[in-house]
Amino acid sequence: MSTPVDKIDIQALLNESHINEVLDKLDQDLVGLVPVKQRIREIAAYLLITKARLQLGIEAAKPSLHMCFTGNPGTGKTTVALKMADILHRLGYIRQNQIVSVTRDDLVGQYIGHTAPKTKEVIKKAMGGVLFIDEAYYLYKPENERDYGQESIEILLQTMENHRDDLVVILAGYQDRMGTFFKSNPGMSSRIAHHIDFPDYDENELLEITKLMVSSMHYNLDKSAFGAMKDYIQKRKQQPHFANARSIRNALDRARLRQANRLFNDAITHKKDTTAEDLSSITEADIRASRVFEGGLDAKKS
């Protein structure tokens, strides 16, 4: 700083970074996830204050920004990671608003000496932005002590420490498995400042998500279809492999498939004109035809 200052305008800093827009958008776009939103607001506030402190010369070191997102499938970990990159970029903690999303396959090699170059390649690509490691617990396989995952973890740890200014690492995975992962890699756990847990959605939130998805796909659901969707969600939650918002997306995709088939058959057999409304409406029947109402996959097999 050229001129010494002892006051700083937080409001100006806030306006300049447009951070509020991202946070408001986060509130609008994501249903539920109250504790997550709360934590992100806290982190954003903390980063803003740290930035102000840095500008006044009170604080010398940049805060550690590595994070861990835990939660069941389909709870919005990737979506939130994207928003997080946006926030960090606006506050100037990362130089590029980019997120490199990888899994074990991208980091760990298949033979000796293959892992290090592979991991370094990924790290080089992610430099200046966010490295998002999905299903991070797969990196460590305790049952195989000759697994190359450990090597990859060590390189990651080194980079997380030495290139703190260049790279933010976000790990994601299911809570219980991430727990075992951190237990066997204490160095990893201590280098991650923010652990954020993503709760499951309840039925109302899932219905809310349905509404958002349907409108973003430019379809309409009538009242009875919504009722069917409500039943669907209740039944689907009891069945195995339920993946929250992802299951809803898949259900809607299949309903669209059935709707298209219905319109196609109607047009051929009844030779009637199809209106724009027909094209964009999903009816109760389209949803009720799902095998979830017959007891799911397991019932079909027996």
Next chain:
Amino acid sequence: MMTNPNGIVTQGQFSFLPPLTDVQITAQIKYALGKGWALSVEYTDDPHPRNTYWEMFGAPMFDLKDPAGILMEINNCRKTFPNHYIRVMAFSSVRGVESPTMSYIVNRPKNEPGFGLVRQETDGRNIRYTIHSYATDKPEGERY
């Protein structure tokens, strides 16, 4: 080399300037990345001007967005070959160009003995000239 007051090898860009700092190198890399060029790091201990193909330090780095990754690779190479010539190249894949567009030295040996001029007398008192690097009298790896 009487005509080269600094007594250093001058090839590529910026070679008459004082050595580039890491900040300056980062700025150059940023420029190259902004143009969409792929960067690579190469090293050699034979700086003869006709030695076009230096050893590659890892594969060229495509799809990078930030200079930090390339600077990391440069520093790795400096650590591995502290007493070699190291250069950074930028390659343009634009159709019709498809060749290196930038090349500058980022590391050089502490001592550069330079080149000697060898004169060979041929038919009819003609003379053929050859540039010979004093360093290459020694085997590879022991030159600097």
